[in-house]
Amino acid sequence: MGNGPSIKEHVETASKTGVLGLSHKKLSSFPPSLKQLADILRTLDLSDNCFSVLPSEMENFRNLKHLKLDKNSLRNLPSFLGKLVKLESLSVRDNHLTELPVTLSALKNLKEAHFSGNKLQEFPLMLCGLRHLDMLDLSRNSITKVVNDPNLATLHVIELNLNQNQISELSEYLAKCPRLRTLRLEENCLPLTAIPRCLLDESNISLLAIDGNLFAPKNLMEVEGYEKYMERYTEVKKKLS
Secondary structure: OOOOOOHHHHHHHHHHHOEEEOOOOOOOOOOHHHHHHOOOOOEEEOOOOOOOOOOHHHHHOOOOOEEEOOOOOOOOOOHHHHHOOOOOEEEOOOOOOOOOOHHHHHOOOOOEEEOOOOOOOOOOHHHOOOOOOOEEEOOOOOOOEOOOOHHHHHOOOOEEEOOOOOOOEOOHHHHHOOOOOEEEOOOOOOOHHHOOHHHHHOOOOOEEEOOOOOOOHHHHHHOOOHHHHHHHHHHHHHHHO
16 A cells, blocks of 8 residues: 555545545445445445445445546446436446446436446446436447447437447447447458448538548548538538637
């Protein structure tokens, strides 16, 4: 633990601020003293520790808005996370997750969800319908396709990051996502024929990142609807310049 503050000192400070950072503490279990913070904590950072499961005590932390669990050894997330309905950001990067609990669909206030660097194999449809979710990062996983499910049309993210997966199929319903502006698909297994025309000429997407797939990016110009996509892309560039 080095010469930094002790867990007791962190807990004492958190009782006043509502913010607790316990990263890099080699923790594999919940310090008993944390229980007294159940009604107080708004931010909890347990990243860079040794958790393989999340302690059941966390179910009582109902006022949490920000939860960070990056770089642990988690193979799954408990269903009780769905009870932490005030969560606005959830980060579980660089763990060993193979799936996500369906109860995450209850996190109606979630704005950011980061699951990069795991072993997810399927697109997490339970996150569709979350109206405040702006950012979903699923990069560096093992997803092979974005299934053609109508529920995808209720995905409200502004940015969807699917870089560095194994995706070879895309759903046309992505074009119906009402707020989707940035779609990142770099370093996947997509052939040119897998890019739905509607993504180009019917969606709101203004940045489609497709480098590192089974076709040269310039070949996207051959797909019908490319001109409409470039109109949106150029318009956004002008606004930012």
